[in-house]
Amino acid sequence: MLLSATLLIAACTDTKQTADRTDEENSPSKILRCADVPVDSDNRTHKDLPSGPGLSAQFPGDYGIENHPDVVFFENFESGSIDDIAARWSEARNPEGKVISFSDDVPPGSAGRRSLVMTATRSENEGGHLYKAFEDGWDKIHLRFYTKFAEDHGGHHHFVALRGFNTPLPYPIGGAGQLAGDYFSVFIEPTGSEINTTPAIHHPPPGVWQFYNYWPEMRSWQSPEGVPDGRPNPYYGNSFQPEEAAVLSRGEWTSVEIMVKLNSSPEMCDGELALWIDGYPAAYFAPGTPGGYWLQEHFRNDPGHPKAKPFEGFRWRNDMDVKINVLWLLHFVSDGSFNNTEEFAKNNPDYPVNTEKAIVWFDHVIMATEYIGTMEEN
Numbered sequence: 001m002l003l004s005a006t007l008l009i010a011a012c013t014d015t016k017q018t019a020d021r022t023d024e025e026n027s028p029s030k031i032l033r034c035a036d037v038p039v040d041s042d043n044r045t046h047k048d049l050p051s052g053p054g055l056s057a058q059f060p061g062d063y064g065i066e067n068h069p070d071v072v073f074f075e076n077f078e079s080g081s082i083d084d085i086a087a088r089w090s091e092a093r094n095p096e097g098k099v100i101s102f103s104d105d106v107p108p109g110s111a112g113r114r115s116l117v118m119t120a121t122r123s124e125n126e127g128g129h130l131y132k133a134f135e136d137g138w139d140k141i142h143l144r145f146y147t148k149f150a151e152d153h154g155g156h157h158h159f160v161a162l163r164g165f166n167t168p169l170p171y172p173i174g175g176a177g178q179l180a181g182d183y184f185s186v187f188i189e190p191t192g193s194e195i196n197t198t199p200a201i202h203h204p205p206p207g208v209w210q211f212y213n214y215w216p217e218m219r220s221w222q223s224p225e226g227v228p229d230g231r232p233n234p235y236y237g238n239s240f241q242p243e244e245a246a247v248l249s250r251g252e253w254t255s256v257e258i259m260v261k262l263n264s265s266p267e268m269c270d271g272e273l274a275l276w277i278d279g280y281p282a283a284y285f286a287p288g289t290p291g292g293y294w295l296q297e298h299f300r301n302d303p304g305h306p307k308a309k310p311f312e313g314f315r316w317r318n319d320m321d322v323k324i325n326v327l328w329l330l331h332f333v334s335d336g337s338f339n340n341t342e343e344f345a346k347n348n349p350d351y352p353v354n355t356e357k358a359i360v361w362f363d364h365v366i367m368a369t370e371y372i373g374t375m376e377e378n
């Protein structure tokens, strides 16, 4: 699960932080992890989250939604060239100009006429991105976007993220394989396997939605307890999935909304995470919900399991100056992903997959401090 070489920077910093942490854990004043402190079950579940249109209800087609006081960012790709859009964001990754383009295919009911397309081509590029670092940062953010995966889309690797730093850089820095000592990262992305049970349940590509997270209390893949065992690259993203798999659809627009709420002090474990697909609440991770248990780097959302305990909540940050301050509209399809897609195609000749190109559309990208919801049709 390596990110591309361009994203693998800052390993030195992470190594130092890992060392600091080890010293800290060996000292008598060891700080307890959130998971070390039992929490009472919360009666709330994902089913208690709002659904359907939210603040979007006042703006059919999302027309004028950027004027709502809770909206902090809006991109509909309606105006300007790709260079103009890149200038509105902090960085565009568009190798040889071959990844990012425009399309007149827009979500049903849109007030607009144009969307953005990203095309990853095997052996040529690994897709691209738009990356936005904000001077302001927030303690709680909803991100809602519409996306469409091509009818023949195969396997994917990393997709859209919200991240938080003390001081965000205007381009992505990597930390793959290392503990996220001083930042957090929340990807919402497709994956081929449902990991809440053993054995994992495999889905045809692109698969099911999951969160893939880095933060200071993340777990290692190297042992059942989530503790490193001395081998290199002990930390990759930790997976969180809905209890009932949210299967991606191909060839149609989907509304994806995520909510990240940061912990309210360095001591508190009251950080949260939520997911809506097409306006239906799909997952909610907060202190006391859902029931589940950790195995290696996966939190298994399985309330009925004998080992299940109420989820402990997220301590996303130790430094209160870390805010939600990066939006990463990423379409990263590695050659490894294409290899997996080819392998899948050999074994499943009746399931159409493109082994050379992976195409996704984006539109109606909104960040707000409250629930946004699905677009009211114009």
Ligand SMILES: [Ca+2]
Pocket (backbone or CB within 6 Å): 076, 077, 078, 106, 110, 112, 113, 114, 115, 363, 364
């Ligand atoms: Ca648009």
